[in-house]
Amino acid sequence: MSLIRRKNVPESSEAEIVDAEDDKKSKVPERKNRQWSCLDTCCWMVGCICVVWWLLLFSYNAMPASFPQFVTEAITGPLPDPPGVKVLKEGLKVKHPVVFVPGIVTAGLELWEGKDCTDGLFRKRLWGGTFGEVYKRPLCWMEHMILDNETGLDPPGVRVRPVTGLVAADYFAPGYFVWAVLIGNLARLGYEEKNMYMASYDWRLSFQNTEVRDQTLSRIKSNIELMVATSGGKKAVIIPHSMGVLYFLHFMKWVEAPAPMGGGGGPNWCAKHLKAVMNIGGPFLGVPKSVPGLFSAEVRDIAIIRAVAPGILDKDLFRFHMMLQHVMKVTRTWDSTMSMIPKGGDTIWGGLDWSPEEGYSPGKRDQNNNGTETPDNSEDENLISDAKHAHYGRIISFGKEAAIAAAAELKRIDFRDAVKGRNVANSSCRDVWTEYHDMGFGGINAVAEYKVYTADEILELLQFVAPKMMARGSAHFSYGIAENLDDPKYDHYKYWSNPLETKLPNAPDMEIFTLYGVGIPTERAYVYGLTNSAECAIPFQIDTSAHCADSCLAGGVYTVDGDETVPTLSAGYMCAKGWRGKTRFNPSGIKTYVREYDHAPPATLLEGRGTQSGAHVDIMGNFALIEDVLRVAAGATGEELGGDQIYSDILKWADRIKLDL
Amino acid sequence: MLSFASLLRFLRICIFEHLKCCSLLGCKSYGTPEKKQSPDEKVFQEIKKSRNKRQKPMGWKCVDNCCWIVGYLCTTSWLLLFLLYIVPVSLPGLKGPEIPGARLKREGLVANHPVVLVPGIITGGLELWEGKPCAEPLFRKRLWGGWGSGFTDIFRRPVCWMDHLSLHYETGLDPPGIRVRPAPGLVAADYFAPGYFVWAILIENLAQIGYEDRNMYMAAYDWRLSFQNTEVRDRSLSRLKGQIEIMYATNGDKKVVVFPHSMGAVYFLHFLKWVELPAPVGGGGGSGWCAKYIKAIVNIGPTFLGVPKAFATILSAEGKDISLIRAMAAGLLESEFLGLQTIEHVMRVSRTWDSIVSLLPKGGETVWGNLDWSPEEGYNCESEEKRQLQALSKENNTRSSTDKSLFQVKHHKKYGRIISFGKEASEVVSSQLPTFSKDFMHSSTSANSSTSRGEFWTEYDDMSRENFQKIAENKVYTTTDLLDLLRYVAPKMMQRAEAHYSHGIAENLEDPKYNHHKYWSNPLETMLPDAPDMETYCMYGVGIPTERSYVYKMSPSDRRKGIPFRIDNSADGSDSCLRGGVYFVDGDESVPVLSSGFMCAKGWRGKTRFNPSGSATYVREYRHKPPSSMLEGRGLESAGHVDIMGNVALIEDVLRIAAGATGSELGGDRIHSDLLKMCNRVNVPL
Numbered sequence A: 001m002s003l004i005r006r007k008n009v010p011e012s013s014e015a016e017i018v019d020a021e022d023d024k025k026s027k028v029p030e031r032k033n034r035q036w037s038c039l040d041t042c043c044w045m046v047g048c049i050c051v052v053w054w055l056l057l058f059s060y061n062a063m064p065a066s067f068p069q070f071v072t073e074a075i076t077g078p079l080p081d082p083p084g085v086k087v088l089k090e091g092l093k094v095k096h097p098v099v100f101v102p103g104i105v106t107a108g109l110e111l112w113e114g115k116d117c118t119d120g121l122f123r124k125r126l127w128g129g130t131f132g133e134v135y136k137r138p139l140c141w142m143e144h145m146i147l148d149n150e151t152g153l154d155p156p157g158v159r160v161r162p163v164t165g166l167v168a169a170d171y172f173a174p175g176y177f178v179w180a181v182l183i184g185n186l187a188r189l190g191y192e193e194k195n196m197y198m199a200s201y202d203w204r205l206s207f208q209n210t211e212v213r214d215q216t217l218s219r220i221k222s223n224i225e226l227m228v229a230t231s232g233g234k235k236a237v238i239i240p241h242s243m244g245v246l247y248f249l250h251f252m253k254w255v256e257a258p259a260p261m262g263g264g265g266g267p268n269w270c271a272k273h274l275k276a277v278m279n280i281g282g283p284f285l286g287v288p289k290s291v292p293g294l295f296s297a298e299v300r301d302i303a304i305i306r307a308v309a310p311g312i313l314d315k316d317l318f319r320f321h322m323m324l325q326h327v328m329k330v331t332r333t334w335d336s337t338m339s340m341i342p343k344g345g346d347t348i349w350g351g352l353d354w355s356p357e358e359g360y361s362p363g364k365r366d367q368n369n370n371g372t373e374t375p376d377n378s379e380d381e382n383l384i385s386d387a388k389h390a391h392y393g394r395i396i397s398f399g400k401e402a403a404i405a406a407a408a409e410l411k412r413i414d415f416r417d418a419v420k421g422r423n424v425a426n427s428s429c430r431d432v433w434t435e436y437h438d439m440g441f442g443g444i445n446a447v448a449e450y451k452v453y454t455a456d457e458i459l460e461l462l463q464f465v466a467p468k469m470m471a472r473g474s475a476h477f478s479y480g481i482a483e484n485l486d487d488p489k490y491d492h493y494k495y496w497s498n499p500l501e502t503k504l505p506n507a508p509d510m511e512i513f514t515l516y517g518v519g520i521p522t523e524r525a526y527v528y529g530l531t532n533s534a535e536c537a538i539p540f541q542i543d544t545s546a547h548c549a550d551s552c553l554a555g556g557v558y559t560v561d562g563d564e565t566v567p568t569l570s571a572g573y574m575c576a577k578g579w580r581g582k583t584r585f586n587p588s589g590i591k592t593y594v595r596e597y598d599h600a601p602p603a604t605l606l607e608g609r610g611t612q613s614g615a616h617v618d619i620m621g622n623f624a625l626i627e628d629v630l631r632v633a634a635g636a637t638g639e640e641l642g643g644d645q646i647y648s649d650i651l652k653w654a655d656r657i658k659l660d661l
Numbered sequence B: 001m002l003s004f005a006s007l008l009r010f011l012r013i014c015i016f017e018h019l020k021c022c023s024l025l026g027c028k029s030y031g032t033p034e035k036k037q038s039p040d041e042k043v044f045q046e047i048k049k050s051r052n053k054r055q056k057p058m059g060w061k062c063v064d065n066c067c068w069i070v071g072y073l074c075t076t077s078w079l080l081l082f083l084l085y086i087v088p089v090s091l092p093g094l095k096g097p098e099i100p101g102a103r104l105k106r107e108g109l110v111a112n113h114p115v116v117l118v119p120g121i122i123t124g125g126l127e128l129w130e131g132k133p134c135a136e137p138l139f140r141k142r143l144w145g146g147w148g149s150g151f152t153d154i155f156r157r158p159v160c161w162m163d164h165l166s167l168h169y170e171t172g173l174d175p176p177g178i179r180v181r182p183a184p185g186l187v188a189a190d191y192f193a194p195g196y197f198v199w200a201i202l203i204e205n206l207a208q209i210g211y212e213d214r215n216m217y218m219a220a221y222d223w224r225l226s227f228q229n230t231e232v233r234d235r236s237l238s239r240l241k242g243q244i245e246i247m248y249a250t251n252g253d254k255k256v257v258v259f260p261h262s263m264g265a266v267y268f269l270h271f272l273k274w275v276e277l278p279a280p281v282g283g284g285g286g287s288g289w290c291a292k293y294i295k296a297i298v299n300i301g302p303t304f305l306g307v308p309k310a311f312a313t314i315l316s317a318e319g320k321d322i323s324l325i326r327a328m329a330a331g332l333l334e335s336e337f338l339g340l341q342t343i344e345h346v347m348r349v350s351r352t353w354d355s356i357v358s359l360l361p362k363g364g365e366t367v368w369g370n371l372d373w374s375p376e377e378g379y380n381c382e383s384e385e386k387r388q389l390q391a392l393s394k395e396n397n398t399r400s401s402t403d404k405s406l407f408q409v410k411h412h413k414k415y416g417r418i419i420s421f422g423k424e425a426s427e428v429v430s431s432q433l434p435t436f437s438k439d440f441m442h443s444s445t446s447a448n449s450s451t452s453r454g455e456f457w458t459e460y461d462d463m464s465r466e467n468f469q470k471i472a473e474n475k476v477y478t479t480t481d482l483l484d485l486l487r488y489v490a491p492k493m494m495q496r497a498e499a500h501y502s503h504g505i506a507e508n509l510e511d512p513k514y515n516h517h518k519y520w521s522n523p524l525e526t527m528l529p530d531a532p533d534m535e536t537y538c539m540y541g542v543g544i545p546t547e548r549s550y551v552y553k554m555s556p557s558d559r560r561k562g563i564p565f566r567i568d569n570s571a572d573g574s575d576s577c578l579r580g581g582v583y584f585v586d587g588d589e590s591v592p593v594l595s596s597g598f599m600c601a602k603g604w605r606g607k608t609r610f611n612p613s614g615s616a617t618y619v620r621e622y623r624h625k626p627p628s629s630m631l632e633g634r635g636l637e638s639a640g641h642v643d644i645m646g647n648v649a650l651i652e653d654v655l656r657i658a659a660g661a662t663g664s665e666l667g668g669d670r671i672h673s674d675l676l677k678m679c680n681r682v683n684v685p686l
Helices: A002-035 A038-062 A067-076 A083-089 A132-136 A138-145 A180-188 A207-214 A216-230 A243-256 A269-273 A290-296 A303-308 A320-331 A335-340 A345-349 A362-370 A377-389 A400-404 A424-432 A441-449 A455-465 A467-474 A568-578 A623-633 A650-656 B002-016 B018-054 B062-086 B100-107 B133-138 B151-156 B158-165 B200-208 B227-234 B236-250 B263-276 B289-293 B309-316 B323-328 B342-350 B354-359 B364-368 B383-392 B398-412 B423-427 B465-473 B479-489 B491-498 B593-603 B648-658 B675-681
Strands: A098-101 A109-113 A125-127 A159-162 A171-173 A196-198 A236-240 A274-280 A396-398 A511-518 A520-530 A540-542 A557-562 A591-598 B115-118 B126-130 B142-144 B179-182 B191-193 B216-218 B256-260 B294-300 B419-421 B535-542 B544-554 B565-567 B582-587 B616-623
Touching: A038 B062, A083 A180, A083 A623, A098 A216, A098 A243, A109 B200, A125 A138, A138 A320, A180 A623, A180 B126, A196 A216, A207 A216, A207 A243, A207 A335, A216 A236, A216 A243, A216 A269, A216 B236, A236 A243, A236 A623, A243 A269, A243 A274, A243 A335, A269 A274, A274 A623, A290 A320, A290 A335, A290 A396, A290 A455, A290 A520, A290 A540, A335 A467, A345 A455, A345 A568, A396 A400, A396 A441, A400 A520, A441 A455, A441 A520, A441 A540, A455 A467, A511 A557, A511 A568, A511 A623, A557 A568, A568 A591, A568 A650, A591 A623, B100 B200, B100 B648, B115 B200, B115 B236, B115 B263, B133 B158, B142 B158, B158 B342, B200 B648, B216 B236, B227 B236, B227 B263, B227 B354, B236 B256, B236 B263, B236 B289, B256 B263, B256 B648, B263 B289, B263 B294, B263 B354, B289 B294, B294 B648, B309 B342, B309 B354, B309 B419, B309 B479, B309 B544, B309 B565, B354 B491, B364 B479, B364 B593, B419 B423, B423 B544, B465 B479, B465 B544, B465 B565, B479 B491, B535 B582, B535 B593, B535 B648, B582 B593, B593 B616, B593 B675, B616 B648
Parallel strands: A098 A196, A098 A236, A236 A274, A274 A511, A396 A520, A511 A591, B115 B216, B115 B256, B256 B294, B294 B535, B419 B544, B535 B616
Antiparallel strands: A109 A125, A109 A159, A520 A540, A520 A557, B126 B142, B126 B179, B544 B565, B544 B582
């Protein structure tokens, strides 16, 4: 027994050892398998990506600077000279000092004083740049971008100020140029800091408030005087863009008005200091898209935010509806958004039955351009029927039927005296208060029942849904047409940014250009619907399901010709007709020129945003436009540029507008 | 999930901004994996070996391993980075001390007078507006100061960068085809390099009491140019005048307070004179301009009478100011590094900058001392250290011995000899010196080797070795001699620069020749404007050894080209006054007390011929205290030439003046150094 036992024991131990060895052998592959777990694979992948990334980065950094250009040229053939080089070769040189006036949204804002949550952000950009803070602390950021609801000025304890210098608006975000290309080309002619000036202002404020708070208008005035003096008396060329156009209109009036309200420059200030005003993409008569912006926070301009930060406004992340309300709450405190409400009312923008653009069809102009006009009866009929449908005058219609129906068929119930009612959910929405929360279902339904709103009625609508905002705004802006421009009431600053209620300054030698892109569908009128959802939501929404057979109505939006943001009518009318020759708006007969740039999308991806683009911001990189600007800066007159350059139907449309001149 | 989102965001940012990415992520992780790879590789090789023994199928390849490690490290660093991001910005307990601005705001100080900041030499930013093809991607990026994303571009082509920074040797203006311009706005000189503040702290404190862009202006100018040329080329003076007028008008007719720093003090002196003179030479402001627009000039670390180290900079490019560059790129300046003669490069570039000549000591031997005498004589270099020693240990009789050595040392120090060749020459009595002859300086510079005017040409290349020998044999140079010496070794530079600067003392200030712009920046050759209510402050640090005179030697003769003289690093004295070939006196590390304090303490005090209207002057000194801990950064009580801009006491004074206080409300003079004694030894007729 014992022997057997003894024998057995080693055997078994041997077996155990063998077993153990076997185990080991079998365990090792097992463990190996376990090592290749999901986590390891992830790490491995990340590692691979990183290594490749670094290699690419390294080769990118080690690459000679001219390489991208080389590749581009290899693919698309030699690039045309940038306009700066081209014009320099012709012997043009720096002559007149240049002033840039940036538009809404594109200029940077920085923090000078903030609440505790903004620690470390002193003098850093809150707007423009990388927008890093929007991600990190969105609510804090909102708190600082918002203005006071009553005064339209800083909330207590917060000071957000415009960035100064050319950096204020050369790039909006890294790689997204605004003025940079133009500045680069001007520099080739010899321009530098001493004869270029960026008139940056806080674009959230109403125009007069920029003077009240920051003395911005005074500083622009002094800087223009300084530049004119240091350039040997050569007058300045002003280049406003987008809302900057209205801002500068306000400035021209302000600077000549006497001191308490104006700048006290005297009646000849503009004649003495300004050579030309080259308005780029100017919304002289407003933009229809500002209406949905104020009405339901659904602007495409704010879409720049969306483009930069798609995640943030995405529906599912961060509760989109709350986000929209936050946006609305913030933007409604910005007086400047109200400067772009369509001006001139029904006379300019059309009534229920007519509009200046009627008969426009996106396809038609292209055909004209191609020069292959084929008189095709069926198509013409088509066009006519289309024309019947598109009632651009109805800027907001509730439901597609209302947008299409003939005027006689519309049944409208007046909303003006409707009882607003009370919002039941008032208490729960406190943190994101918009004026909609003072409205109950009665009010909302009344608005919807009126069906159709024209430009005049839009103002009443906004007054109905947002009385406090409009009360604040109407102290600074006016949207009408002057009966008699000599009426002393027009000395008030609220009329100064409306070209239909002010006279141009007495400066017969000055020239006014309007430069804008055409050939891009631009928002003109909207089809709205009611939202049926949550208590705190904004009650109205663009009805994105509204489509038409033709391309004019898509996603609830009627589009016309324009530069994607400003319709041609708004950008071109004043220079094409309102100020052409000696009119009551232009008593000294300042020469005006319309320069249109037909949009051509970038041919390849390598071109970036294109050198022939006509889009609202991208046009600042349009070579033809830059060349025009350079020539004027170097001394050319409008005649020397070649006078008008018109691709759109602006003259036809301008003729349809019945306005006393 | 969240971290993944942040990853994605990070990648997106990377796509937009490669460079930022590098600085955030790349550089961090470039370093770490490389370091850690080697030990890890060993481990993995062992694993591999053991595996090979067992002859398992190869699942893990080396590449996979590497990837795995890299991935692991990346993930960890990202996680850490992410944590860093989401950590609440203000951790309780980590808050630094309250900044003086916040405290004063509670006291009720509010922005009152508009403020103008005038930066000094070196600290202002320069950007490129037009350049050679090699600098194409740098358009409108910083070439100097505040380097951000353009820095890698600079680093890749240092020679190109140098080319763009240098000016034309004959005109002192832009070389053809190159336009480098001062960066405008507050960003021009808020940070010199990321994290290295210049004006930033002061700006932040001013902002606390309500200052912003509309009542604060940075008078950026191209600090390489002579002062009058900034007007000729950039209209900088006109713009400064215009901006002051604008701010005066838009702030309810409140006079401005000007804060010049370092060379900015001399620049602003030039401006004061320029602005009142009639139009062709001046700004045409009329004789009441300063009285109308300026409340106070608060000079911070001013270089009124120049700095001795400017001599060393011009002679051998060895100034300590240039050592800023050295500190930032230590390897670069090792001569012969990569075959580039870096020091020569620096010299070639810096000699084209007229502004350096504005920093040469002014007032000649009357102010700076001669062979036997100097106003600082008897300055006790070790006093500072001794005091500390005493505090530490009041022991035994060592004291008496140190006292003795001090007494001896006193005899030796002859600060008036700003440059001596050899340590003996700096110490012997003047009668023992070889008879001084300036004759050789008038002989022609006879270029014996005009053969190779290569890329690195300096005017030394036009001179022969014998000439250098002669210079060295002359042993000792005072300020006046040194100016002659410079005219001898660098005739073209001095000819160019002396059209813009003068370094003497005026005999008769009424002489119409003093209306020439070259005298305007020399406080000893101009009168202050007629503005009795204007206040002038001199605020500067004391308690730091500051270069005052040098011991030189010939450089080894085997080097054909290059700079013939070097500071003799081996010359050390028995006390701390002479170290590494440099004699030190009291000052703020760059500017000796005499230079920054003399005008306010004596030259302009009361009604003198330099200050005919008798406007008030104040001297405010700040004693240096090194930062007590690393957390303090560059110190809250530092008195270093640039670091003083973060000095709490100075900031408080600055804010009070800006908010309307007068000098007497601040407490009048505050003097720690021997300034008054020194001033009394200087015999300038007043």
